[in-house]
Amino acid sequence: MRIAIFGTGGVGGYFGGRLAQAGEDVVFIARGEHLKAMRRHGLRVDSIEGDFVVQPVQATDDPAEVGPVDAVVVAVKAWQVSEAAEAMRPMVGPETFVVPLQNGVESPTQLAEALGSERVLGGVCRVMSFIAEPGHIREAGLPPYVAFGEPDNRPSKRVERLRQAFARATGVNVEIPPDINAAMWRKFLFIASLSGVGAVTRAPFGVLRSLPEARQMLEQVMQEVLAVARARNIALPEDIVSQTLTFVDGLPPGGTASMQRDIMEGRPSELESQNGAVVRLGREVGVSTPLNAFIYHALLPLELRARGEIEF
Numbered sequence: 001m002r003i004a005i006f007g008t009g010g011v012g013g014y015f016g017g018r019l020a021q022a023g024e025d026v027v028f029i030a031r032g033e034h035l036k037a038m039r040r041h042g043l044r045v046d047s048i049e050g051d052f053v054v055q056p057v058q059a060t061d062d063p064a065e066v067g068p069v070d071a072v073v074v075a076v077k078a079w080q081v082s083e084a085a086e087a088m089r090p091m092v093g094p095e096t097f098v099v100p101l102q103n104g105v106e107s108p109t110q111l112a113e114a115l116g117s118e119r120v121l122g123g124v125c126r127v128m129s130f131i132a133e134p135g136h137i138r139e140a141g142l143p144p145y146v147a148f149g150e151p152d153n154r155p156s157k158r159v160e161r162l163r164q165a166f167a168r169a170t171g172v173n174v175e176i177p178p179d180i181n182a183a184m185w186r187k188f189l190f191i192a193s194l195s196g197v198g199a200v201t202r203a204p205f206g207v208l209r210s211l212p213e214a215r216q217m218l219e220q221v222m223q224e225v226l227a228v229a230r231a232r233n234i235a236l237p238e239d240i241v242s243q244t245l246t247f248v249d250g251l252p253p254g255g256t257a258s259m260q261r262d263i264m265e266g267r268p269s270e271l272e273s274q275n276g277a278v279v280r281l282g283r284e285v286g287v288s289t290p291l292n293a294f295i296y297h298a299l300l301p302l303e304l305r306a307r308g309e310i311e312f
Helices: 010-021 032-041 078-087 107-115 157-167 180-201 205-210 212-231 240-249 258-264 275-284 290-306
Strands: 002-006 025-029 043-046 052-054 058-060 069-074 092-100 122-126 129-133 136-139 145-149 173-175
Touching: 002 010, 010 025, 010 043, 010 052, 010 069, 010 129, 010 136, 010 157, 032 058, 069 157, 078 107, 092 107, 092 122, 092 157, 122 180, 145 157, 145 180, 157 173, 180 205, 180 212, 180 240, 180 258, 180 275, 180 290, 205 212, 205 240, 212 240, 212 275, 212 290, 258 290, 275 290
Parallel strands: 002 025, 002 069, 025 058, 043 136, 069 092, 145 173
Antiparallel strands: 043 052, 122 145, 129 136
């Protein structure tokens, strides 16, 4: 398949690298020093699933150079999706489909508004990876997983074709879940709780799950997300909160969420797409989310400062 990876950070660099390693025709959309390093030395990926280098690598900062592709994997941050949708238009041909892998649950709608709903799948991933230095992705601590599907969960040739491409890749667990919307909300419940509580406390996973007061916060955030999901007719299992807490118990104790790291380091983050989205989506269906609202309101000044909208 001809696959464009729009956003070559930790997520796009890892999954795109694995697809390229497996022999797929992959082109990376990157920029700045990261792009320069990839062009000079290839894309290096260090992974608990095995290190490798994609060399030579197809990489550019201009989607118009690429032309239409079979699939676009959208791996930018959630707050960059609308801008990315406009930028990727030169790569979107009559049969192109788009797979969002952002944290949160709103990216498919944003992409559909720009590109048409018929082009957009639902998607979700789990991977602990980041840019270690320009041209170098490091992954560690969590078995990489990717899932996608048609929004109405019907079988389709394009979904199966992409599944087969990922299945040929080393170091990737791939799935077409029976309900992609439920899969996205399952991830949303997990990541919004860890990100929000982690960002407020500045504590790693090991502390969040072992300190009773912090664990109680995690559970309450999850319960609020579950209440919103149910009100929006998302079919999550009754024991999803206990399942998610059990999963958190198995994470590396020193780990942190990407939103948490962004806020702690003064960068723009996915706050609006995670805890902010819980509040907003809950309000739309009349569900109160007081702890998510507290987290969102407490972190908003730091978020606005990182975006240059306020100073202090």
